[in-house]
Amino acid sequence: xxxxxxxxxxxxxxxxxxxxxxxxxxxxxxxxxxxxxxxxxxxxxxxxxxxxxxxxxxxxxxxxxxxxxxxxxxxxxxxxxxxxxxxxxxxxxxxxxxxxxxxxxxxxxxxxxxxxxxxxxxxxxxxxxxxxxxxxxxxxxxxxxxxxxxxxxxxxxxxxxxxxxxxxxxxxxxxxxxxxxxxxxxxxxxxx
Amino acid sequence: xxxxxxxxxxxxxxxxxxxxxxxxxxxxxxxxxxxxxxxxxxxxxxxxxxxxxxxxxxxxxxxxxxxxxxxxxxxxxxxxxxxxxxxxxxxxxxxxxxxxxxxxxxxxxxxxxxxxxxxxxxxxxxxxxxxxxxxxxxxxxxxxxxxxxxxxxxxxxxxxxxxxxxxxxxxxxxxxxxxxxxxxxxxxxxxx
Numbered sequence: 001x002x003x004x005x006x007x008x009x010x011x012x013x014x015x016x017x018x019x020x021x022x023x024x025x026x027x028x029x030x031x032x033x034x035x036x037x038x039x040x041x042x043x044x045x046x047x048x049x050x051x052x053x054x055x056x057x058x059x060x061x062x063x064x065x066x067x068x069x070x071x072x073x074x075x076x077x078x079x080x081x082x083x084x085x086x087x088x089x090x091x092x093x094x095x096x097x098x099x100x101x102x103x104x105x106x107x108x109x110x111x112x113x114x115x116x117x118x119x120x121x122x123x124x125x126x127x128x129x130x131x132x133x134x135x136x137x138x139x140x141x142x143x144x145x146x147x148x149x150x151x152x153x154x155x156x157x158x159x160x161x162x163x164x165x166x167x168x169x170x171x172x173x174x175x176x177x178x179x180x181x182x183x184x185x186x187x188x189x190x191x192x
Numbered sequence: 193x194x195x196x197x198x199x200x201x202x203x204x205x206x207x208x209x210x211x212x213x214x215x216x217x218x219x220x221x222x223x224x225x226x227x228x229x230x231x232x233x234x235x236x237x238x239x240x241x242x243x244x245x246x247x248x249x250x251x252x253x254x255x256x257x258x259x260x261x262x263x264x265x266x267x268x269x270x271x272x273x274x275x276x277x278x279x280x281x282x283x284x285x286x287x288x289x290x291x292x293x294x295x296x297x298x299x300x301x302x303x304x305x306x307x308x309x310x311x312x313x314x315x316x317x318x319x320x321x322x323x324x325x326x327x328x329x330x331x332x333x334x335x336x337x338x339x340x341x342x343x344x345x346x347x348x349x350x351x352x353x354x355x356x357x358x359x360x361x362x363x364x365x366x367x368x369x370x371x372x373x374x375x376x377x378x379x380x381x382x383x384x
Contacts (some may be wrong), residue, residue, distance in 0.1 A: 041312050046365060047268075050242035053261060055293075056303030063302050069245065076239075099364065100244045101247075107352045107383050110255050111248030113362045159298045169298045170305045172291065173238060 022136035029075035030091040031124045039136045045095040048073040051171040067101035069114045086181030088164055094123040133165040162188035221267035222283040230336035231326045231328045240265040244364045247304055261306045278373030280356055286315040297309035315319040326359040355381035
């Protein structure tokens with residue numbers, strides 16, 4: 001009886017360990033993937049380091065059809081590494097959070113403030129990808145996403161980002177760091 | 193000779209301890225004051241939790257004369273306490289960072305992105321103040337500041353903030369938390 005109890009206890013512990021190992025952690029600061037290679041939505045990015053925000057930023061001369069803020073976050077460990085080297089370590093994730101913008105509300109009468117979450121985009125630097133960088137779009141609630149086609153984001157980041165694939169030209173606290181450490185592509189400020 | 197060396201070593205250690213005790217820490221997550229009761233500029237706020245941003249927010253119908261982003265940060269420990277109780281612990285600091293906004297630059301053709309630091313405002317909840325909350329304005333570089341007169345900020349926060357003296361109506365991730373925990377003043381959304 002005692003032996004049987006011991007056996008089943010061990011089996012139960014093994015099951016928990018296996019379940020734990022199989023479930024990717026959505027609160028990780030490094031990219032987690034499902035079995036079919038989709039990126040798991042990072043749920044804890046609001047605890048990361050904030051890089052900057054934009055309102056209605058657009059790389060096309062055509063304005064969008066609604067007002068939208070974008071907030072960019074990066075994990076603390078990747079940020080600390082960037083401060084030292086001006087480069088992003090492998091497994092860095094960036095989250096760009098999209099939020100609706102409102103203008104009149106409560107005592108605010110001018111300008112814009114942030115309201116509902118519209119979705120997040122995630123940029124990943126991971127040596128496992130042939131092109132090193134990959135891009136994923138999440139709506140309000142989907143828990144995993146497959147990488148976007150290369151033409152959608154990768155090429156623009158390759159051509160126009162000031163440091164590796166990151167738009168440091170729009171991150172005011174990191175821009176002087178990258179310039180000082182010699183990793184800033186000045187040409188990114190004056191695109192052809 | 194040995195006794196004398198020992199004596200002076202102890203004296204030296206005492207000096208270092210006294211200097212350490214006298215110098216307020218600008219990287220603290222709680223308010224630090226100079227001897228004449230000025231608030232020491234918090235230098236590490238970009239490592240805190242980001243609450244939200246606005247562009248050109250104004251409580252007057254008159255628009256400002258330049259484009260400005262405002263980014264709000266709060267220390268991790270105060271944020272965690274708010275998630276549990278919907279209230280801010282004593283010694284909470286809020287930093288509102290003011291940054292210039294640019295529109296055309298690099299590949300951006302629409303909307304606005306953030307550039308140079310213009311200054312920071314700091315709101316402090318501290319039982320040492322008769323009115324519990326105090327407000328301080330820092331320019332680009334000054335290291336300490338005295339509290340603003342009560343009429344400048346305190347009264348507006350008292351009258352219009354949704355949770356205690358904080359404008360949670362403009363912080364989209366905290367608004368549902370405060371509503372759930374019963375600390376949200378709904379009337380703040382419809383000012384008289």
